Amino acid sequence: MPAGEHEFVVVANRLPVDITIEDDGSLSWERSPGGLVTALAPLMQKNGGGWVGWSGKVGFEHEPFDAEGMRLCPVPLSEGEIARYYEGFSNATLWPLYHDVIVPPEFHRAWWNTYTSVNRRFATAAAEAVAPGGTVWVHDYQLQLVPSVLRMLRPDVKIGFFNHIPFPPVEIFTQLPWRHQVVEGLLGADLVGFQRPGDASNFLRAVRRLTDLQVRGPQVTVPGRWSRPDRAVRAQAFPISIDSTAFEELARRPDVLERAKQIRVELGSPDVLLLGVDRLDYTKGIRHRLKAFGELLEDGQLRVPEACMVQVASPSRERVEQYKTLRDEVEVTVGRINGDYGALGRAAVHYLHHSYPATEMAALYRAADVMLVTSLRDGMNLVAKEYVAARSDLGGALVLSEFTGAADELTHALTINPHDIDGTKATVMRAVNMDRKESRRRMRGLRRRVMQHDVQRWADDFLGYLAMSVPPPPDLRPPETPRLGTQPPATDENRPDPTDEQPTDEQPTDEQPTSKETT
Template identity: 65%
Template sequence: MQSGDTPYGEFEFIVVSNRLPVDRVNDDDGNGSWRRSPGGLVTALAPVMEKADGAWVGWHGAADEALESFDHSEIRLVPVPLSAEEVEFYYEGFSNATLWPLYHDVIAPPEFHRHWWDSYRKVNERFAAETAAVAAEGATIWVQDYQLQLVPKLLREARPDLKIGFFNHIPFPPLEIYAQLPWRRQVIEGLLGADLIGFQRPSDASNFLRCVRRFLGLAVRQQQVQVKGADGSPDYVSRAEAFPISIDVQRIVDLANRPDIIERSQEIRRELGNPRHILLGVDRLDYTKGIGHRLKAYEELLADGLIQVEDAALIQVASPSRERVEQYRLLREEVEGAVGRINGTYDTIKNTAIRYLHHSYPVEEMVALYLAADVMLVTALRDGMNLVAKEYVAARTGNRGALVLSEFAGAADTLRQAILVNPHDIDGLKSAIRGALDMSASEATRRMRTMRRQVLQNDVERWSKAFLSELQKGAREDLLV
């Protein structure tokens, strides 16, 4: 870590995340270059970083390779090297086989291994050291997500002059579940190094503060915690609040109005035989997304005769995810087996019950699918937000279509005009799907107009500005007297 004698860095605003906001691409001659990654976080923060002399600290995606810092789109990128073993232990292990299932209400059992924790701690130390080295005096640091929960405290110990924010993109579990983590104190202490800790939902912030009280014995007043400074440094206040993330609304709207994408949406309907209804699911192939529950409900609707393959088709996009992790390999086998069984039972020569697509698609194709779909199915068993739900709403420029949305997704807090469901209740899910198909045009328009207004007024840029503005405000010291 940076010592007191080390000169400050030059960057006033730094984002720290597991991955850099670029992907490496090779041309036909094998020459490599970098391309900005898709995604709302990059879109939201890039303009802020360009104006504020910003840097982004993260792994560049290749194991056992060290790169020098470089500039891309007026942002300094600071690659953090990871060994193949660290990718296995820190990322695939502790981050995605310990924290991910634990934070998603133990839908799958988390694994607790001390060598995974050791790797997680060492990698977090490396991220913190790289960040401290490039930060200007008094810089603002925004650390992103569950892979880097120890970084805030490490930064505060090394550079108490910094303003530190943290945002947790996934849920934070109830105390009774979080209690299972052997390193529960260390993780909470790591997060409390931040001046402001952001969560997707108010319930996530409340869960975190309950854990602060229970496992550290610290007083909490109106979402603020007074924390003792390390090694004689002054006490400080850490706050935990909800900042629901959103999407790049204008990009989705612009794409939805493009003639070629509108034509592609019509082509999709023709390719499916122009059914009366198209239902759509778009997910990473992850056990938190409730794909199996969705398929079960759809299969029963077919078996009950409440849906006919001549009238309706389900498109299920399941993009590849963490395919080296055993739980995900088993999930893929389970989902593809269910799709094969359903199609084998209900397909006709002309019609397919489920069009299953195990691919990732560019945003243009996704918007065409949103336009083609009459009903969007978001049946997550637990989700921090689920931006697909918001993308579907943004794309429905004609204010038609229906959204069936799990109440366990963060998006349910604001998209209250969706048909909210408990995905564990298969009968209730079947009823919701049938209700979406039978909804009158006037009712669908009323609901979609209200949801679109909410999404259009709260885009990802507004989210980032709200968080950074609150970070700069500082704590209300009068609440802790």
């Protein structure tokens, strides 16, 4: 297969822009929000990178085009392929299976066949885009077969894969009828990244159970074929993060701080404002959170209007039946709580089923006294990190499920088992009644982690490890072109600590505005 021209190619389910087709057939686009685009866009713009993905529009076919300083390579998907590959196999088979079978996964051969064919199409597009000896970074559970197909098409390139959701224990994973094919697909990569060390361990256990390959520590040895040498595949945790500095600066803007005050006034100036922010997904534990809050009202530990909750539940996969059912259940629960405990003009739960811009979310984070993250299973949960980044005033408290990837890092949060309703209620009340000194100490520790380990560090670390994998043959390296990811992974010793500038008890905070906040 002829090689492309891009030293660095990203392969993801979606392109990094939202495309609009004008009446005259021309294209316009806006950059999509999200940490992945934020982390990789500068690197791709600097090196003329390519991005392979679906446009988000049914049947959209277009030649590669330039946008946001990148070459975008659209992969067309038909209505049937979206139904079987994305809504079917990705989100009704893999998603529930990888999230501890919270709901039963469905196994359909037609879905698997479409998943296979679509993955081949993505791999072919990547193979046509990447330059000799280049680097390809494949993302997430929708594209787990791409590494092995790409390896066959382009054995000269380095391939990384990152799984943004959990990888299940082998006892659950082996329920998948096509478990061998998925493992073989991932082993096409040189580096397989996960959110948590436990996810990497689960994958390595699956390799031991389902193959006869040698596994030593985090490394799998894949025997060579024909004239190709043996290959080493490394599985390791690389916890993803957010653009911490940018989000902190957004939350410190005067208009955002003013909006935060306005939100509290609009809610009746409660003494305690609890906040939940999620996609409307059964993995997020929204029903458990509402149950705990309802019982706190029933017990009299919290009362309306002195306390209220805001629950933002942005729409998600609304054509999937399980998500339709979840929405009905959540809305019935909210209605019951408000009917039992609300007052005239003072709802107990303010339920918002739509998405908000980043400025409004930052204002909500600044307004909230307690952030509730009650996921039943979550690869990371970046909402928790956004809340921490927004709280440069060292105010607020984070209640965090132990079943999130974020719990491994945010050890100063108050952790809960969301299935334990009594334990969750006790922890929420501990957060509500926490004294200011402990609250500030905990938030300072949380911010130290979030501000230091940002999304750029995540990308640098992953690409640094990928660069240390076996290099391509020397004759495939363009001698004048600097290689991507040649810097070693950042360490705590050689990276400056962004928290050196963070407020302390002796430094000004938002209660005592600094020049940065007032300009």
